[in-house]
Amino acid sequence: MSFSYREARALGVSKRRLYRWRDEGVLEVVGRGLFRRADAAAADLDLVEIARRAPQATLCLTSALVRHGLSDAIPAVHDVAVPRGRRTPVVVAPVAWHRFAPATFEVGRELMSVDEHTQIGLYSGERSIVDAFRLVADQGPELGNEALRRWLRAGGKPAELLEIGAWFPRALPRLRSALEVLL
Secondary structure, three states, X not given: OEEEHHHHHHOOOOHHHHHHHHHHOOEEEEEOOEEEXXXXXXXOHHHHXXXXXXXXXXXXXHHHHHHOOOOOOOOOOEEEEEEXXXXXXXXXXXXXXXXXXXXXXXXXXXXXXXXXXXXXEEEOHHHHHHHHHHOHHHHOHHHHHHHHHHHHHOXXXXXXXXXXXXXXXXXXXXXXXXXXXXX
């Protein structure tokens, strides 16, 4: 379980003791002012930090496609979406922040466990494919096309993809064209 400096101080842990525990290896630093027990179960500390700093953070685009096995890319940064209008926190983890419309932010959003006490949002494979087609100007056409091919080979149902695509009318023509070519 991770905790912040402020939470530790509120429970009566002195600054000196907190940093002594860190120096002795009892605690490990997750991010600036964020700690967890060194003997805690293995977890991606970048995702723990992101989830703690931005509770609505959701893995999207390449990061989500990789989690679903729809891309072999090794992203240098975590693609993370937050609702447009929300501030993005300062984090140590390498993050590319994306701001998605609040009206469609929850479409295809699931929760993924990062450790025993922390969860982060993760867009479904279908939503991630739609986003790759929707943001083709930023991501390039290869990302969406490769993900779509893999998704179809794994037994994906085009009707489910088009159902999510209906929420994003500007992406729908590109998505339909790609489906026609591949089917």
